[in-house]
Amino acid sequence: MSFSQSKTARWSLIALRVGLGLMFVYAAWTKLTMPWIQVAMIVEGYQLLPAWAVELVAKTLPPAELVLGLWLIVGKWLPLAASASSAILLVFMVVLVRSFAKGMQIECGCFGAGDPLSAYTLARDGAFLAASLLMTWLAFRQRAQRLARNN
Amino acid sequence: MRRSLFHAALVLGAALSPAAAAGPGKAVGVPTAPIMVEVYSDYQCPACRVLFEQTLRPLASDYARPGKVYLIHREFPLTGHQYSRPAANLATAAARIGRYEQVAGALYASQEAWSATGKLEESALRALTAAEAAKVRQLARDPSVAAEVEKDVALGTKVPIRQTPTIILTHRLKQYPLTGSVSYPLLRRFIDELLAK
Numbered sequence: 215m216s217f218s219q220s221k222t223a224r225w226s227l228i229a230l231r232v233g234l235g236l237m238f239v240y241a242a243w244t245k246l247t248m249p250w251i252q253v254a255m256i257v258e259g260y261q262l263l264p265a266w267a268v269e270l271v272a273k274t275l276p277p278a279e280l281v282l283g284l285w286l287i288v289g290k291w292l293p294l295a296a297s298a299s300s301a302i303l304l305v306f307m308v309v310l311v312r313s314f315a316k317g318m319q320i321e322c323g324c325f326g327a328g329d330p331l332s333a334y335t336l337a338r339d340g341a342f343l344a345a346s347l348l349m350t351w352l353a354f355r356q357r358a359q360r361l362a363r364n365n
Numbered sequence: 366m367r368r369s370l371f372h373a374a375l376v377l378g379a380a381l382s383p384a385a386a387a388g389p390g391k392a393v394g395v396p397t398a399p400i401m402v403e404v405y406s407d408y409q410c411p412a413c414r415v416l417f418e419q420t421l422r423p424l425a426s427d428y429a430r431p432g433k434v435y436l437i438h439r440e441f442p443l444t445g446h447q448y449s450r451p452a453a454n455l456a457t458a459a460a461r462i463g464r465y466e467q468v469a470g471a472l473y474a475s476q477e478a479w480s481a482t483g484k485l486e487e488s489a490l491r492a493l494t495a496a497e498a499a500k501v502r503q504l505a506r507d508p509s510v511a512a513e514v515e516k517d518v519a520l521g522t523k524v525p526i527r528q529t530p531t532i533i534l535t536h537r538l539k540q541y542p543l544t545g546s547v548s549y550p551l552l553r554r555f556i557d558e559l560l561a562k
Contacts, residue, residue: 251555252541259545268551319412319528320545327542330528 230349238283244326245276256323296350390460394429401535405441408452414473415546440517458504467492
């Protein structure tokens with residue numbers, strides 16, 4: 215890889231991890247400023263989980279998003295953080311596509327209340343997933359190059 | 366940012382929708398109740414049926430009638446639903462003679478049938494006496510009933526309501542928008558927490 219290509223990849227990775235990190239922090243903030251039961255109502259709307267799991271997800275997902283967002287912004291152990299980001303966004307995408315295909319009239323809940331599930335939310339979250347997968351690939355490639363240089 | 370602005374608009378819009386604007390016979394409980402629950406629904410929407418049958422009915426008996434919640438039903442017929450507006454007119458007409466819950470319940474119970482055939486009145490007025498049914502039929506053609514439905518739609522558009530059903534729950538001037546067929550156990554828990562504050 216040429217010097218300029220390497221520089222582009224490095225800056226792309228920084229932009230992706232900071233951008234997605236801020237997205238996760240914002241997603242967490244919109245939920246943490248709501249009563250947890252309101253988040254639980256959104257989670258329950260997907261009709262996927264039993265009542266105890268709805269409560270668990272409603273209480274743990276917002277802080278988990280906050281931690282993941284901050285982790286991405288800091289950039290430490292990036293391949294792991296990027297993998298976690300891609301995994302969580304992949305799960306969200308599968309759940310959203312399933313619900314949309316079933317014609318469910320529910321809240322996406324991705325960024326708090328007032329966000330109905332629609333083709334727009336699918337496209338938006340699909341774009342986040344694509345960006346996260348690219349970030350993960352770049353993070354692993356960067357680590358492999360660093361290891362090769364050290365050897 | 367877009368979400369925050371929308372949420373702020375939703376909250377502000379809901380704050381500007383006074384309880385006094387509830388249509389005659391469309392509210393359960395007393396306006397001085399500590400919590401106000403405004404429900405925007407469309408009779409042809411399946412999630413609205415689930416909300417009405419499984420959540421709003423117990424809410425009315427457990428919280429609204431005892432004076433803990435002021436429950437207001439608002440019409441929000443969606444443009445994509447062919448028979449939603451005539452159904453809203455019938456329900457609003459029934460509310461004028463104090464039979465809203467019976468007619469709304471009948472509309473939801475037979476939603477699939479009249480959504481397919483358009484035979485609304487047969488399904489909706491089954492729960493009424495012949496005299497009541499005749500009165501409701503007559504009132505449903507009254508321009509003031511259509512105007513009342515339109516007023517609810519305008520109110521909902523201003524909130525803005527983006528999907529049905531949407532509940533705007535108000536407690537101490539703070540607004541909580543809840544969309545979809547919110548389950549009764551969670552709504553009850555939420556209301557109990559707010560009442561305990």
